[in-house]
Amino acid sequence: MSLIVIFLSIALVNNLVFMKFLGICPYLGVSKKTDMAFGMGLAVTFVLTLSATMTWIINNLVLVPLNLEFTKYIAFILVIASMVQLVEMYLRKFYKALYQSFGIFLPLITTNCAILGTCLFIDLWGYNFMEAVVAGFGGGLGFTLAICIMAGIREQLELADVPRALEGAGITLVTAGILTLAFMGFSGMVR
Amino acid sequence: MSARATTSEALTGFVKNLWAENPVFRALLGMCPTLAVTAAVKPALTMGLAATFVVVCANTLVSIMRHALTPHLRILMFTLTIAVFVTIADLFLKAFLPDMSEVLGPFVPLIIVNCMIIARAEACASKKPLFTAVMDGFGIGFGFTIALVMLATIREILGGGTWFDFRVLPTWWVPWTIMKLPAGAFITLGLMLAVIVHLQRRRQKPPQAA
Numbered sequence: 001m002s003l004i005v006i007f008l009s010i011a012l013v014n015n016l017v018f019m020k021f022l023g024i025c026p027y028l029g030v031s032k033k034t035d036m037a038f039g040m041g042l043a044v045t046f047v048l049t050l051s052a053t054m055t056w057i058i059n060n061l062v063l064v065p066l067n068l069e070f071t072k073y074i075a076f077i078l079v080i081a082s083m084v085q086l087v088e089m090y091l092r093k094f095y096k097a098l099y100q101s102f103g104i105f106l107p108l109i110t111t112n113c114a115i116l117g118t119c120l121f122i123d124l125w126g127y128n129f130m131e132a133v134v135a136g137f138g139g140g141l142g143f144t145l146a147i148c149i150m151a152g153i154r155e156q157l158e159l160a161d162v163p164r165a166l167e168g169a170g171i172t173l174v175t176a177g178i179l180t181l182a183f184m185g186f187s188g189m190v191r
Numbered sequence: 192m193s194a195r196a197t198t199s200e201a202l203t204g205f206v207k208n209l210w211a212e213n214p215v216f217r218a219l220l221g222m223c224p225t226l227a228v229t230a231a232v233k234p235a236l237t238m239g240l241a242a243t244f245v246v247v248c249a250n251t252l253v254s255i256m257r258h259a260l261t262p263h264l265r266i267l268m269f270t271l272t273i274a275v276f277v278t279i280a281d282l283f284l285k286a287f288l289p290d291m292s293e294v295l296g297p298f299v300p301l302i303i304v305n306c307m308i309i310a311r312a313e314a315c316a317s318k319k320p321l322f323t324a325v326m327d328g329f330g331i332g333f334g335f336t337i338a339l340v341m342l343a344t345i346r347e348i349l350g351g352g353t354w355f356d357f358r359v360l361p362t363w364w365v366p367w368t369i370m371k372l373p374a375g376a377f378i379t380l381g382l383m384l385a386v387i388v389h390l391q392r393r394r395q396k397p398p399q400a401a
Contacts, residue, residue: 019373021227025306028222070282073300074274081267110270113223113304120297165389166381169219173381180374 003134006127009190010135011142016114018146018183020121023114027147028172030105037151041144043105045137047087048115051080052136055119056129076119084110114143149179201326204315208330214307215338216387221307224298225339226376232355235343236336237291241280241299243332246308247325248276253316254324260317269312270303277302307335345379346370 016022023044030040055076063069088106091099109115118139122132153175162171214220221242228238249272253260260268281299284292292299302308311331316324347353350370352360369375 021223021373021376022301024222024226025220028219070278073278073281073303074271076300077270077274077303081270110266111304111306111309113301116304117223117297117301120300124297163385165385165392167388170381170385170388173377173384175381177374177377177381180372180377181369184372184374 003130005190006131007134007138009138010118011138011145012183013186013188013190015142015146015183015186016118016139017143018180019187020117022117023112023143026105026108026112026114027143027150027176028169031147031150031154031172034148034151034155037147038144039101040105041140041147043109044112044114044143045140047080047084047106047109048118048140048143049133049136050087051083051115052119052122052132052139053129054079054083056122056127056132059123060129072123076116080115080119081110114139146179150176153179197320197322201323204323205326205330208327209334209337213334213338214331215335215342216384218307218310220310221305221335223301224305225342226373226380227298228295229339229343229346229376230350230371231347231353232340232343234291234294235339237284237288238295238298239332239336239339241284241295242302242305242308242335243329244280245273245276245302246311246332246335247328248279249273249308249312250316250324250328251321253312254319254321257317265317266309266313269309269317273308273312274303307331342376342380342383345383346375350375 010016014020017024017027026040026044031037058075058079059069059072063072063075068075084106088099091106118136122135127135150172154172157171157175166174208214212218215222215225224238224242228234249269252272253269256268277300280302281292284295284299311327315327319327344354347355347370348359349367351366352358352362352364367375370379
């Protein structure tokens with residue numbers, strides 16, 4: 001039961017993009033086309049689930065017993081960078097088609113703050129192992145949802161008559177703000 | 192290259208980064224902390240100064256070891272350098288400003304993946320001599336701080352009627368709660384960008400004959 005609550009909480013109620021401001025750069029940068037947005041979302045979900053699992057294991061089984069928690073950030077970023085590298089090599093070797101569809105997004109994910117941010121939040125909230133895995137997966141799906149909605153809206157915006165000063169980043173941010181308002185409808189459902 | 196030429200190059204870089212190439216308004220880098228910590232001025236200022244410290248130190252170190260960096264490992268080296276300084280900044284905040292550290296939460300460690308800082312390491316510090324890189328770091332850091340404080344000023348005054356915890360608007364002012372929430376952050380930043388683009392356009396246009 002509580003796993004479902006955690007999943008819904010991180011995917012909808014505390015959506016990474018709308019409520020925690022994580023992963024804003026790809027959210028604004030890679031949301032011009034729906035298919036690209038979907039690819040990015042899937043890549044993030046994949047890496048986030050793996051990273052959340054790995055960082056939980058390393059933090060709780062290595063760093064905490066050895067009192068090395070002050071090296072947490074360095075350890076986390078190394079884990080994430082090597083996870084991305086591993087995933088990239090594995091996909092290139094065994095799943096050529098998937099690798100080509102992820103393309104440029106995989107290396108970019110290392111500097112996606114949604115990944116590091118979620119790992120840090122999981123640590124902050126003191127989740128156990130299963131909860132961490134579920135939270136990583138749910139967070140990734142929530143990100144995919146957010147970036148796909150945004151890309152859908154922006155494809156329509158191409159045709160709209162936007163005030164000249166607001167063109168580009170301005171209108172995207174205002175749209176994101178209105179979308180956030182919509183997602184606030186979920187707030188209060190679960191803590 | 193003469194010392195004077197390097198100095199002037201460094202100073203131009205510093206001034207340019209402050210406003211003309213402001214990381215937030217012009218380059219749209221480092222958006223996550225920009226939106227997340229600007230509900231009030233105090234955390235915004237703390238965040239800006241912490242990021243300034245990190246970018247200056249990271250630029251210094253990257254510039255010193257720029258000849259030793261191998262191309263395919265350089266991003267990893269940048270990230271590790273930045274992570275070390277972020278850890279220092281985080282421990283400093285926890286020790287001396289515990290309440291700010293509480294408010295900022297995971298957004299201090301998230302400076303590690305702030306694309307603004309990696310971008311400076313890549314575009315400037317790994318190519319330029321030490322002094323230019325340091326001045327570039329200060330410029331980008333202060334530019335970031337200015338942007339954060341501007342956004343936080345609007346949000347805190349409209350959202351709570353206070354500025355830096357001092358009451359500026361009369362007590363009958365009904366706070367716009369939305370400004371404190373994530374939605375307010377997005378919309379305020381979007382409108383601020385629009386104002387800045389508009390002003391820039393007007394300045395660039397040749398003055399009309401009267």
